[in-house]
Amino acid sequence: MFGPFRLTNPLSGGLLWKIPWRLSSHQKYRHRNRLRAVDSVVSTLDRALARQGESMKKMDRWKVEMPTEQEMLPKDKYTVFDRKVKRYRKGIHKVPKWTKVSQRLNPPGF
Amino acid sequence: MSYFRITLMRSGIGLPEKTQGVLKALGLRKRMTTVYYPVSQSVAGQIMRIKELVDVKEVKHAMTKDQMRAARRPDPGYYVERRGVEEMKEL
Numbered sequence: 001m002f003g004p005f006r007l008t009n010p011l012s013g014g015l016l017w018k019i020p021w022r023l024s025s026h027q028k029y030r031h032r033n034r035l036r037a038v039d040s041v042v043s044t045l046d047r048a049l050a051r052q053g054e055s056m057k058k059m060d061r062w063k064v065e066m067p068t069e070q071e072m073l074p075k076d077k078y079t080v081f082d083r084k085v086k087r088y089r090k091g092i093h094k095v096p097k098w099t100k101v102s103q104r105l106n107p108p109g110f
Numbered sequence: 111m112s113y114f115r116i117t118l119m120r121s122g123i124g125l126p127e128k129t130q131g132v133l134k135a136l137g138l139r140k141r142m143t144t145v146y147y148p149v150s151q152s153v154a155g156q157i158m159r160i161k162e163l164v165d166v167k168e169v170k171h172a173m174t175k176d177q178m179r180a181a182r183r184p185d186p187g188y189y190v191e192r193r194g195v196e197e198m199k200e201l
Contacts, residue, residue: 034162037165038161038162041157041161041164041165041166042158042161044166044167044168045114045154045157045158045166047168048112048114048149048154048168049149049151049154051112051149052149052150054150054151056151056154056155056158058155058158059154059158062158097124097125099120099162100120100124100125100162100163101162102161102162
């Protein structure tokens with residue numbers, strides 16, 4: 001009845017992992033902070049290299065392609081494209097390791 | 111000459127081997143480790159690989175491990191006016 005091996009729905013076989021379909025407002029807040037932290041790292045690198053008169057291919061591509069946190073739409077911040085989901089969007093918190101990967105772009109046309 | 115001060119804020123556990131390899135190559139073994147590297151393209155490229163995990167600042171001077179330790183040490187709350195050894199020499 002009690003203890004670590006009690007019979008609950010998630011434990012009694014089957015996949016019943018309840019991940020809410022949308023992010024909470026606090027998750028969104030922390031996610032925005034993480035996006036901004038990545039932006040600041042990239043801008044620091046860019047400024048440091050520019051001061052030495054150097055540039056980097058990877059950096060140039062990032063600056064052209066990737067929007068900053070402020071330029072992103074809420075839709076792109078909190079959801080990602082998924083071809084298997086109805087209406088092609090799912091919450092970004094369903095992406096594996098979503099707090100440690102940069103996922104900001106959509107495939108063309110979406 | 112300026113340096114990158116790189117601090118590992120988030121661990122690389124569970125990330126691809128390549129990412130963890132970059133952390134190892136930069137000498138970031140544990141969270142909150144700080145390393146200094148001169149500003150260069152190759153280091154910047156390595157940081158780009160791990161940009162979600164680290165905090166990067168550009169600083170004028172690199173600090174050694176001992177200097178970082180000394181900077182963390184709190185103020186002892188006293189200062190030495192005279193040392194007994196010197197007093198004894200005078201006598």
